[in-house]
Amino acid sequence: MTKKKKSLVETVSDEITKYIMDNELQVGDKIPNEFELAEKLNVGRSTVREAIKALVSRNVLEVKRGSGTFISSKAGVADDPLGLELIKDRAKLAQDLLEVRFMIEPEIASIAATKATEEEIERLQHLCDEVEQLILHKKNHRLKDIEFHTEIAKISRNQVVATLIPIIDKSIEIFIELTKSALEQETIETHREIFEAIKNKDPKGAHDAMYLHLVYNRRNLKKADEIDR
Amino acid sequence: MTKKKKSLVETVSDEITKYIMDNELQVGDKIPNEFELAEKLNVGRSTVREAIKALVSRNVLEVKRGSGTFISSKAGVADDPLGLELIKDRAKLAQDLLEVRFMIEPEIASIAATKATEEEIERLQHLCDEVEQLILHKKNHRLKDIEFHTEIAKISRNQVVATLIPIIDKSIEIFIELTKSALEQETIETHREIFEAIKNKDPKGAHDAMYLHLVYNRRNLKKADEIDR
Numbered sequence: 001m002t003k004k005k006k007s008l009v010e011t012v013s014d015e016i017t018k019y020i021m022d023n024e025l026q027v028g029d030k031i032p033n034e035f036e037l038a039e040k041l042n043v044g045r046s047t048v049r050e051a052i053k054a055l056v057s058r059n060v061l062e063v064k065r066g067s068g069t070f071i072s073s074k075a076g077v078a079d080d081p082l083g084l085e086l087i088k089d090r091a092k093l094a095q096d097l098l099e100v101r102f103m104i105e106p107e108i109a110s111i112a113a114t115k116a117t118e119e120e121i122e123r124l125q126h127l128c129d130e131v132e133q134l135i136l137h138k139k140n141h142r143l144k145d146i147e148f149h150t151e152i153a154k155i156s157r158n159q160v161v162a163t164l165i166p167i168i169d170k171s172i173e174i175f176i177e178l179t180k181s182a183l184e185q186e187t188i189e190t191h192r193e194i195f196e197a198i199k200n201k202d203p204k205g206a207h208d209a210m211y212l213h214l215v216y217n218r219r220n221l222k223k224a225d226e227i228d229r
Numbered sequence: 230m231t232k233k234k235k236s237l238v239e240t241v242s243d244e245i246t247k248y249i250m251d252n253e254l255q256v257g258d259k260i261p262n263e264f265e266l267a268e269k270l271n272v273g274r275s276t277v278r279e280a281i282k283a284l285v286s287r288n289v290l291e292v293k294r295g296s297g298t299f300i301s302s303k304a305g306v307a308d309d310p311l312g313l314e315l316i317k318d319r320a321k322l323a324q325d326l327l328e329v330r331f332m333i334e335p336e337i338a339s340i341a342a343t344k345a346t347e348e349e350i351e352r353l354q355h356l357c358d359e360v361e362q363l364i365l366h367k368k369n370h371r372l373k374d375i376e377f378h379t380e381i382a383k384i385s386r387n388q389v390v391a392t393l394i395p396i397i398d399k400s401i402e403i404f405i406e407l408t409k410s411a412l413e414q415e416t417i418e419t420h421r422e423i424f425e426a427i428k429n430k431d432p433k434g435a436h437d438a439m440y441l442h443l444v445y446n447r448r449n450l451k452k453a454d455e456i457d458r
Contacts, residue, residue: 021317057286058307060315076312078287082392083306086289088250096389104332160325160397163311168389 008043012051015041017060020071029071031061077163084171091225097168098221102214104161104168105149109194109210110203112155120155121199127151128195135184146170148191152198152210186216237272241280244270246289249300258300260290306392313400320454326397327450331443333390333397334378338423338439339432341384349384350428356380357424364413375399377420381427381439415445 016037025031034052038045052069055061059074087093116124127148134141146169153165190213197205245266254260263281267274281298284290288303316322345353356377363370375398382394419442426434 017314021315024317053282054286057283058309060312074312076309076315078307078310078312080287081307081310082389082396083289083304084389085246086250086304087388088253093388096387099387100333100389100393103336104329107332158325158328159316159322160311160313160329164329164393 008047009050009054012041012043012047013054016051016055020060025071027071027073027075030068031070033068077167081167082171093171094221097171098214098218100168101217102211104164105152105214106207106210108153108156108158108161108165109198110207111158112152113198113201113203113206115157116155116198116201120151124148124151124155124195124198128191131191132188135188141187145187152194155198183216183220187213190216237276238279238283241270241272241276242283245280245284249289254300256300256302256304259297260299262297306396310396311400322400323450326400327443327447329397330446331440333393334381334443335436335439337382337385337387337390337394338427339436340387341381342427342430342432342435344386345384345427345430349380353377353380353384353424353427357420360420361417364417370416374416381423384427412445412449416442419445 016031019025019040020031031037032040034045034048037052038048041048052061052063056063056069056072058076059072059078060076061069062072062074063069084093127144131141131144131148134144146166149169150162150166153162156162190209193209194206194213197203197209245260248254248269249260260266261269263274263277266277266281270277281290281292285292285298285301288301288307290298291301291303292298313322356373360370360373360377363373375395378398379391379395382391385391419438422438423435423442426432426438
């Protein structure tokens, strides 16, 4: 790939991105085919093909064999966007990730308590119930758990945080097998407390319940770390 | 691209990543060529080529025409990793990004004040001086400014934050033309205060100076926003 070729592909990628935004295309919407794009952007089809590949690898687009190219449900958030897979010291990484949660999530829970609508409270309650049921039935609740935390971030109306929370929370899950000393009772109780505080529009209560939740997580991580040594 | 083909390429990408980690390859190190990798991993050269392309687009590797494939200096951190380019409301996005800085940076400055080594303090002073000189000579100081903040994140020893800060700070720069109401004097003074507090191992002082710095930024953003309307 020569330098010149690369920057043409990049330009075309940018133009496709601009097309998506100008036309306000949403997740699942189809974009024009290679031929139409090549004509529209006045470049060769092979350039369009390379540009689409680049956007697919950036999770902006997804190709469905036989039906076309669509806006990806991943909304352009890269797989492993922070390059965490390349960090070698897993125990330290898990601590760092949790430290970031401590900085962000109590504040976010507090903001969520001032902004939650009836509909959002209902959805949050539903997620809270689902996590609880999974725990009580001894099923894996991690993904639902992340959904619960992501929903709180969404309620805060901060789009950057809503993107960051699942990345950070999932990364912790990937790196640490938390199941070996599960926080089942503590999770049920603190999740419920967080939910109740948000429902009651109690920012300080939501802050403190989230903080307590993270404290349990940090103790658990420390315990897991000690077992490993 | 069929489902099966895709997952083979993914598997090979993962194996190359594993090879990089097992051999503790660093930024700038060369990886084996296509032919050697194909043999090592027992797959076809075209699969290796696709896997390398995927890793290049994820900024794990970079290809230097004529000399080979190397570990990228971007350390696997994607371009626009959070998909921020696809968010349409720029003014709201800038506010959200700044809100995240408020959650992270004062805390990080405080941690940095407890951990900075002599060498790190020297480097931070140098960056502080450079930003100041650029401002005094009416030159663009944004990139150096981001380096100053990133260095503080590095001093905190939190690798996740050290990755996040430049992403967040650069995004703000991209979206808002802050120069139109520049914070020159305030930046010089609060940067100096942050630096002095870290140098004096004063966590609360570093926290407060960073907080003040961000307050000035938020006021500036608000002003820019009002001008736009």
